[in-house]
Amino acid sequence: MKVAILYSGGKDSTLALHKVYKSHEVECLLTFQPASEESMLFHYPNARLVELQAKALGLPIIVRRTGNSAEEGLMALEEALKQAKNEYGIEGLVTGAIKSKYQADRFSEVCRKLGLEIFSPLWMRDEIELLREIVETGITAIITRVGAYPLKMDLLGKPINKEIISYFESLREILNPSGEGGEYETFVIDAPLFKKRIKILRSRIVGKDYDATLLIEEAELEDK
Structure with missing residues (x-):
């Protein structure tokens, strides 16, 4: 189809x-x-x-x-x-x-x-399992926004990895680990289907802890 x-x-x-x-x-x-x-x-x-x-x-x-x-x-x-x-x-x-x-x-x-x-192939899947699948699939997704307590500005720019997944798992009683409610957002810079990866050339952070955004001001494609 x-x-x-x-x-x-x-x-x-x-x-x-x-x-x-x-x-x-x-x-x-x-x-x-x-x-x-x-x-x-x-x-x-x-x-x-x-x-x-x-x-x-x-x-x-x-x-x-x-x-x-x-x-x-x-x-x-x-x-x-x-x-x-x-x-x-x-x-x-x-x-x-x-x-x-x-x-x-x-x-x-x-x-x-x-x-x-x-x-909707992700529908009703466990959020932590999905985060692990994202890493296992080879998708590189960096955090570009935090919008809820206790997520701080120092998470911005970090990739979703085992350490980040463990952190979100520890917060799952108070926070949606997938960020589907706007708790945090991500941007993918590389994945298996990408023919080239995205290189961030210039960015800046605006906001404060629990409400901050990484703004990517300039980026380009580079060979993998």
């Missing part, structure tokens, strides 16, 4: 891409650039750099700017899916949703309206 990937550039959508790559025909990526980190549906930090990831993957990408409200986000999603159907003949959408019923219900509603299947 021909599918589009709802792609934020983070760890979960990248893992979802890798999980369906052999069983479906991945035609394009869909990404959305919300007005700010207050977006109800889509990731905000470094969203514009997803176009560089698309080049690394060798996949076409459809980009839509949107406001922060769910209504604006869903309208942008519907428009992007219509374009993907017309240009690439997609029959389904793949998401990296894990346990967010809020997102899953709304994405499913749009797909039903357009006659598209929806696939």
